[in-house]
Amino acid sequence: MDKQRIDIDAYMADLGRRARAASRATARASTAAKDRALLATAAAIRREAAALKAANEHDLAQARAAGQDPAFVDRLALTDKVIESMAAGLEQIAALPDPVGEISNLRFRPTGIQVGQMRVPLGVIGIIYESRPNVTIDAAGLCIKSGNATILRGGSEAIHSNQALATLIREGLREAGLPEDAVLVIETTDRAAVGALITHPEWVDVIVPRGGKSLIERISKDAKVPVIKHLDGICHVYIDDDADLEKAIRIADNAKTQRYSPCNTMETLLVAASVAQQVLPRLCRIYADKGVELRGDARTCEILGGAGIACRPATEEDWRTEYLAPILSIRVVAGLDEAIDHITAYGSQHTDAIVTENHSRAMRFIREVDSSSVMINASTRFADGFEYGLGAEIGISTDKLHARGPVGLEGLTSLKYVVFGSGQVRA
Numbered sequence: 001m002d003k004q005r006i007d008i009d010a011y012m013a014d015l016g017r018r019a020r021a022a023s024r025a026t027a028r029a030s031t032a033a034k035d036r037a038l039l040a041t042a043a044a045i046r047r048e049a050a051a052l053k054a055a056n057e058h059d060l061a062q063a064r065a066a067g068q069d070p071a072f073v074d075r076l077a078l079t080d081k082v083i084e085s086m087a088a089g090l091e092q093i094a095a096l097p098d099p100v101g102e103i104s105n106l107r108f109r110p111t112g113i114q115v116g117q118m119r120v121p122l123g124v125i126g127i128i129y130e131s132r133p134n135v136t137i138d139a140a141g142l143c144i145k146s147g148n149a150t151i152l153r154g155g156s157e158a159i160h161s162n163q164a165l166a167t168l169i170r171e172g173l174r175e176a177g178l179p180e181d182a183v184l185v186i187e188t189t190d191r192a193a194v195g196a197l198i199t200h201p202e203w204v205d206v207i208v209p210r211g212g213k214s215l216i217e218r219i220s221k222d223a224k225v226p227v228i229k230h231l232d233g234i235c236h237v238y239i240d241d242d243a244d245l246e247k248a249i250r251i252a253d254n255a256k257t258q259r260y261s262p263c264n265t266m267e268t269l270l271v272a273a274s275v276a277q278q279v280l281p282r283l284c285r286i287y288a289d290k291g292v293e294l295r296g297d298a299r300t301c302e303i304l305g306g307a308g309i310a311c312r313p314a315t316e317e318d319w320r321t322e323y324l325a326p327i328l329s330i331r332v333v334a335g336l337d338e339a340i341d342h343i344t345a346y347g348s349q350h351t352d353a354i355v356t357e358n359h360s361r362a363m364r365f366i367r368e369v370d371s372s373s374v375m376i377n378a379s380t381r382f383a384d385g386f387e388y389g390l391g392a393e394i395g396i397s398t399d400k401l402h403a404r405g406p407v408g409l410e411g412l413t414s415l416k417y418v419v420f421g422s423g424q425v426r427a
Helices: 003-028 031-047 049-065 070-076 080-095 134-145 156-175 192-197 213-222 245-257 273-289 298-306 336-346 359-368
Strands: 103-108 114-121 124-129 149-153 183-185 206-210 235-239 266-272 293-296 327-333 351-355 373-376 395-397 405-407 413-420
Touching (some): 003 124, 003 149, 031 049, 049 070, 049 156, 070 156, 134 183, 149 192, 235 245, 245 266, 266 273, 266 336, 273 293, 273 327
Parallel strands (some): 235 266, 293 327
Antiparallel strands (some): 114 413
16 A cells, blocks of 8 residues: 555544544433534534635635536535525424434333333444535534434535534534534545545444435445445336326426426326326426427327427437436336336336326335335425425435435434343243
């Protein structure tokens, strides 16, 4: 190893040991102390808004000099609105119920012991993310409230902003009597730090990557620590034979056009053959008016061509693509069975919806579609921690173990069994 790599390993080992030690203190911290830390950090963010914008300006200047596009620069900017939303977000997390220490499923056994489950923190959470410096505050707030320590690795493009925010988080922890090492922001931009973070389970209990597909694929491939993640959001809406067509048009329009970039936006529309002629021309005129490019199977192109609506033939690759853009794939299917088969073959187990007034078909759909969120008569855009009542989320998980779907405070905890006895011994 060269000297620089040895230095990175030593630096990351030091962070890991400090975070592990801090996690024991945060795990036993009272709800009141955790909330004080969150509220003190929120107050510091508002107080230091000018300093935060000054630090952020260094990052913005570097991004512009590097020729980054306006959308990238916009995501990076700490505007007054973003700064206020960070402070308000911490206050909202403080107002949420604390899951740590909650005991559930208590039951007596024939021996007289009581067996239940207690919710406990995961320990140390490593979070790797890109671009948006507000993620630093969102992630720190959720980890503090759930009793975890965290090591945060933001993108190199936001290094000055993230360091400024880290200073305020440490202030909030200090005021609440909690260890400042409960939230550690990696201060080097060397990518070797990421490799060290994700390959040392003695320092980190779980990794949460937030960013583009290439980042998440790399983390998932190389990590020796469990990862909470989703790769793609190839979300479907299926309009059934027994759908209320007015409802279907409203839902399918919203699922695609309310916002194009989120992972819960519909990318493929499936329509039952018996209603395709009725619904597709009306719905696709809405899409066309909003500038959505349509790609369909042969039957879809035939119907839309007859209605004077442009539609290019869909390829096999289209069914597998998360566009994150005003592009939509459309397929006419024979019915529910073919719709479920299509979702099984091409979906990413993120979010899928059925529009139908047929109860038995709706129940079949939610039983048989194996996604982290499955919906009846609602837009896929509702697949979100805030909309689900979680208050906030650290991301979406399409994995099947531990956390699935939007990951809020409970998703950052685990369960252990607890037993209450009164002197029992096993015969």
